[in-house]
Amino acid sequence: MSRIVTVAAAQLGPIQKAETREQVVARMLALMDEAKAKGADLIVYPELALTTFFPRWYHEDRAEADAWFEAAMPNPAVQPLFDRARAHGMGMSFGYAELTPEGRHFNSSILVDKSGTIVGKYRKIHLPGHVEYDPTRAHQHLEKRYFEPGDLGFPVWRTMGGLMGMCICNDRRWPETYRVMGLQGVEMIVLGFNTPSVNGHKAKEGMAQRLFHHRLSVQAGAYQNSCWVVAVAKAGSEDGHHLMGGTLIVNPDGEIVAELEGEADGVIVHACDLDDTRFGKQTIFDFKMHRRIEHYGPITGQVGVVEPE
Numbered sequence: 001m002s003r004i005v006t007v008a009a010a011q012l013g014p015i016q017k018a019e020t021r022e023q024v025v026a027r028m029l030a031l032m033d034e035a036k037a038k039g040a041d042l043i044v045y046p047e048l049a050l051t052t053f054f055p056r057w058y059h060e061d062r063a064e065a066d067a068w069f070e071a072a073m074p075n076p077a078v079q080p081l082f083d084r085a086r087a088h089g090m091g092m093s094f095g096y097a098e099l100t101p102e103g104r105h106f107n108s109s110i111l112v113d114k115s116g117t118i119v120g121k122y123r124k125i126h127l128p129g130h131v132e133y134d135p136t137r138a139h140q141h142l143e144k145r146y147f148e149p150g151d152l153g154f155p156v157w158r159t160m161g162g163l164m165g166m167c168i169c170n171d172r173r174w175p176e177t178y179r180v181m182g183l184q185g186v187e188m189i190v191l192g193f194n195t196p197s198v199n200g201h202k203a204k205e206g207m208a209q210r211l212f213h214h215r216l217s218v219q220a221g222a223y224q225n226s227c228w229v230v231a232v233a234k235a236g237s238e239d240g241h242h243l244m245g246g247t248l249i250v251n252p253d254g255e256i257v258a259e260l261e262g263e264a265d266g267v268i269v270h271a272c273d274l275d276d277t278r279f280g281k282q283t284i285f286d287f288k289m290h291r292r293i294e295h296y297g298p299i300t301g302q303v304g305v306v307e308p309e
């Protein structure tokens with residue numbers, strides 16, 4: 001049986017505050033059709049794909065932000081994505097703001113198989129930013145105000161012929177993210193991101209450096225866990241706030257095999273052989289053979305730095 005997943009990384013250009021879910025879904029459908037024409041059987045969209053990156057906007061009344069959230073998934077606005085993906089025989093992953101029936105808020109992503117069934121849900125664990133309005137920042141990043149940290153861990157799902165995992169944006173900078181999935185044998189990790197092109201605390205850290213950190217993190221995660229990583233941007237200027245691009249696909253050797261130019265809606269497609277993950281998993285990163293967990297206690301035993309006396 002073929003172990004090739006032909007994956008489409010479907011970058012979205014900017015989404016303005018005034019854009020509706022229906023307008024965005026129409027753009028996503030166009031990308032899905034393009035991906036199908038290029039032979040894709042799995043399409044991956046960015047973090048918070050259905051709206052602008054709203055955590056940059058401060059709402060004093062937290063409840064006002066609920067307008068950016070989805071209370072059900074699927075819902076009528078996104079149902080066309082599910083219908084089209086099923087008609088194309090294509091799996092799909094996208095990020096959205098999740099409002100649960102209990103009134104909890106998460107920055108989530110789903111994995112949908114080729115029959116249109118949601119087989120996996122991930123809730124972002126490493127939330128960046130801050131809770132209150134911060135006048136020292138060039139722009140606000142209020143994810144800690146609007147979301148609670150994910151409570152589902154980093155699961156891996158057996159679907160679409162392989163072992164698939166998800167994470168979201170800032171998670172990609174943390175080696176623990178990949179390793180927890182690596183320890184479940186993950187063969188492909190899909191992730192979306194919204195990364196401001198300038199550090200709000202350090203104007204000197206611009207897009208070139210931010211793209212460098214992005215590639216460094218994703219390539220290292222792929223190599224050290226011998227898996228494919230598909231990283232998809234929302235890019236461009238949203239109501240005057242610029243997000244970098246950098247949509248790319250990385251192989252289990254940590255090499256970039258496809259990267260999208262520019263900041264507009266666009267698709268890159270690559271045939272990813274999941275069997276290419278075997279060599280690394282059976283040699284240098286044969287975890288069972290080489291890991292030394294007796295020395296890893298601080299990784300789960302403490303959060304911050306503990307310096308020696």
Ligand code: CDT
Pocket residue numbers: 047128129141168169170171173193194195196
């Ligand atoms: N969306 C998201 O997680 N963005 C962060 C920005 C970090 S700066 C507060 C990222 O890691 O790209």
